[in-house]
Amino acid sequence: MSLFLLLTFCISPVSHLPPASPTSLPRLLLPLPAPPPIPPPSPGSSPIPLPAPPLAPPPSAPPPSPGSSSLSRLLLPLPAPPPSPGSHVEWCKQLIAATISCQISSVPADTASGDCKPPRDGTKQVQTDEVPLVPGETIKAVAKDVMYICPFTGLVTGTLTSTNYKLYFISLERDTPFILDVNLGAISRLETISVQSHGENTRGMEIVCKDMRSPRFAYKEDASQPEIVEVLAKHAFPLSNDLPLFAFLYKEEFPVDGWKVYDPMAEYKRQGLPNESWTISKMNSSYEVCDTYPALVVIPTSIKDDHLKGVVAFRARHRIPVLSWIHPESQATIVRSSQPLVGPSDRRCKEDERYLQTIMDANAQSHKLTIFDARQSSVADNNKAKDGGYESESFYPNVELNFLEIPNIHVMRESLRKLKEVVYPSIDEAHWHSAVDQTHWLEYIRLLLAGAVRIADKLESGKTSVMVHCSDGWDRTAQLTSLAMLMLDSHYRTLRGFQVLLEKEWISFGHKFAARVGHGDENHANSERSPLFIQFIDCVWQMNRQFPAAFEFNELFLITILDHLYSCLFGTFLYDSEQERVEVQTKTVSLWSYINSQPEDFTNPFYVDYEHQVLYPLASVRHLELWTGYYVRWNPRMRPQMPVHQNLKELLFLRAELQRKVDELEREASSSRGSLSSSSEHTSSPSHSGGTPLHTIV
Numbered sequence: 001m002s003l004f005l006l007l008t009f010c011i012s013p014v015s016h017l018p019p020a021s022p023t024s025l026p027r028l029l030l031p032l033p034a035p036p037p038i039p040p041p042s043p044g045s046s047p048i049p050l051p052a053p054p055l056a057p058p059p060s061a062p063p064p065s066p067g068s069s070s071l072s073r074l075l076l077p078l079p080a081p082p083p084s085p086g087s088h089v090e091w092c093k094q095l096i097a098a099t100i101s102c103q104i105s106s107v108p109a110d111t112a113s114g115d116c117k118p119p120r121d122g123t124k125q126v127q128t129d130e131v132p133l134v135p136g137e138t139i140k141a142v143a144k145d146v147m148y149i150c151p152f153t154g155l156v157t158g159t160l161t162s163t164n165y166k167l168y169f170i171s172l173e174r175d176t177p178f179i180l181d182v183n184l185g186a187i188s189r190l191e192t193i194s195v196q197s198h199g200e201n202t203r204g205m206e207i208v209c210k211d212m213r214s215p216r217f218a219y220k221e222d223a224s225q226p227e228i229v230e231v232l233a234k235h236a237f238p239l240s241n242d243l244p245l246f247a248f249l250y251k252e253e254f255p256v257d258g259w260k261v262y263d264p265m266a267e268y269k270r271q272g273l274p275n276e277s278w279t280i281s282k283m284n285s286s287y288e289v290c291d292t293y294p295a296l297v298v299i300p301t302s303i304k305d306d307h308l309k310g311v312v313a314f315r316a317r318h319r320i321p322v323l324s325w326i327h328p329e330s331q332a333t334i335v336r337s338s339q340p341l342v343g344p345s346d347r348r349c350k351e352d353e354r355y356l357q358t359i360m361d362a363n364a365q366s367h368k369l370t371i372f373d374a375r376q377s378s379v380a381d382n383n384k385a386k387d388g389g390y391e392s393e394s395f396y397p398n399v400e401l402n403f404l405e406i407p408n409i410h411v412m413r414e415s416l417r418k419l420k421e422v423v424y425p426s427i428d429e430a431h432w433h434s435a436v437d438q439t440h441w442l443e444y445i446r447l448l449l450a451g452a453v454r455i456a457d458k459l460e461s462g463k464t465s466v467m468v469h470c471s472d473g474w475d476r477t478a479q480l481t482s483l484a485m486l487m488l489d490s491h492y493r494t495l496r497g498f499q500v501l502l503e504k505e506w507i508s509f510g511h512k513f514a515a516r517v518g519h520g521d522e523n524h525a526n527s528e529r530s531p532l533f534i535q536f537i538d539c540v541w542q543m544n545r546q547f548p549a550a551f552e553f554n555e556l557f558l559i560t561i562l563d564h565l566y567s568c569l570f571g572t573f574l575y576d577s578e579q580e581r582v583e584v585q586t587k588t589v590s591l592w593s594y595i596n597s598q599p600e601d602f603t604n605p606f607y608v609d610y611e612h613q614v615l616y617p618l619a620s621v622r623h624l625e626l627w628t629g630y631y632v633r634w635n636p637r638m639r640p641q642m643p644v645h646q647n648l649k650e651l652l653f654l655r656a657e658l659q660r661k662v663d664e665l666e667r668e669a670s671s672s673r674g675s676l677s678s679s680s681e682h683t684s685s686p687s688h689s690g691g692t693p694l695h696t697i698v
Helices: 003-010 085-105 226-236 264-270 305-314 350-361 377-384 409-423 429-439 441-460 476-488 495-508 513-518 532-546 555-567 591-596 645-683
Strands: 139-150 154-163 166-171 179-183 187-194 203-209 216-219 278-281 297-300 322-326 333-336 369-373 399-403 465-469
Touching: 139 166, 139 226, 154 216, 154 226, 179 555, 187 226, 264 495, 297 350, 305 350, 322 476, 333 441, 333 476, 350 369, 350 465, 369 441, 409 429, 409 441, 409 532, 429 441, 441 465, 441 476, 441 532, 465 476, 476 495, 476 532, 495 532, 495 555, 495 591, 513 532, 513 555, 532 555, 555 591
Parallel strands: 333 465, 369 399, 369 465
Antiparallel strands: 139 154, 139 216, 154 166, 166 179, 187 203, 203 216, 278 297, 297 322, 322 333
């Protein structure tokens, strides 16, 4: 259906609509096709303009494959428009989203672009003798006649510049310069390599990055060139060299203050808290009870301080069970904590047992509590020898314990290392699928999604409260609670709502970002490093791919978050706990300031607000895909064959125009209802008390 016909239908008189269908809005349960991945812009990135794509496919475009450009591509039937004007508007919104989705999926391919990022504004051509700097950034060293050993196009000669924020390479070609920049925060380690057959450039350097690439350079062996290597090592690992992270030097001002995105009191109020069963406690306001928990936590109302002391002592790191989310109807809750300290002798804690009973009693819809232990059962057993363990169903009546069998942080780190070997620098086309399979990366993504689906379904269908924990409650626990909340609560699927979710479940509840990412630390072999947050964002992308109309944000938003997880440009992901971040908000800029100042770049044009719609993604490997838009984006042969970002912005404009027409239709329908109501008051008999409601449920 063309957009012209759609627009014509949307503004047609309501009286000519077909009869209603008993089909209600379907649950989106099947994986749907998604648009190609988008390379991310970032503050200070190289402003190289990309060619503007056409608004529509050119006449020479090849015909779409069968079923690829029709509404049937959604795999689910759209409901027939009901007779009431208000319902007709909702149907139009769904049809708009479906039509736009089909149009972009049928745009023909173009040639692949070079290895450069899109600009922040896309309007200016950079001067070849200038290095674009962000506020607070200064040039520290420059090396000329350096060769970039490109694994895809061969040797490129140019100038290498190191600032206190990035490494910037630009080729000598003046007409179409090749530009490569690397945020220093993304560097994991620097390696000296041997180079051959590169003329006078006999020294080599490999920059192993955390974002799946490892660029190599060859340079001359003279007195001036080692300086850039030393400067690079110094500023890539500032904390190891008694220097501040760049986020404390970056002073750009944005029209939006991202630090105001998350207000815990406002978020709990949105959930209907406090209520008679749950209270917002300030017991941890000075972080004395638990130094890795936020200042405000939600606990059962009836729990007394003396009782709480026993629970605090019995939970690892003093991370007691606290509420993360409450179901608006059943009052079933998601509670998070750390493991109990039962030890090898299976110690009991009466206070902890009564505490969980109180959580169970707060939900009148169920007389059970389900505990989801994220760990492998064998690991949980081994933790008993280290004074940890898990809840015994013998000591906790009406409690059901489930192990989700998710491996630990070390297994995940090794899996990502294997994946990097598969995707960079070269790809074995003949063994691509088997090589990816041997990394087990998608299997671990499947385990996370499957566990989160079980949690969400237990609340939604079983109306039962759940408690989630791993060992310390800040890694796999955060992955599972935030994914389950994303499935259950449509608010978290909006641009601002997702930011709140990250601030709440990851940042305020003490995910160890500094330890897991290694900000500014040269110890790349630290066993604390692990890609847990990357896994979570990957799971979100998988959900976004299966439900392309359910999320207000796009793929670019997710990639930008991951880029600045490493960049140290913003203060959002620095440090390990809320207590350690006390001064961050006054001395650094929030990532949300940057994103919320230009939301059109990160908005999904297919988005439809399915309020109160629960998502159940298909958590099987055959329905999952490797996120090539992130993991393989540095390989030009794996990129989308046309720039998509501009198309998405144009679709957003088109959507706004269509929405304006829908709003006009809604106003006309409202006016018609008013006229009909006024007419019926004059013509109906006094004994007639009412008419047929507009929103009759069939």
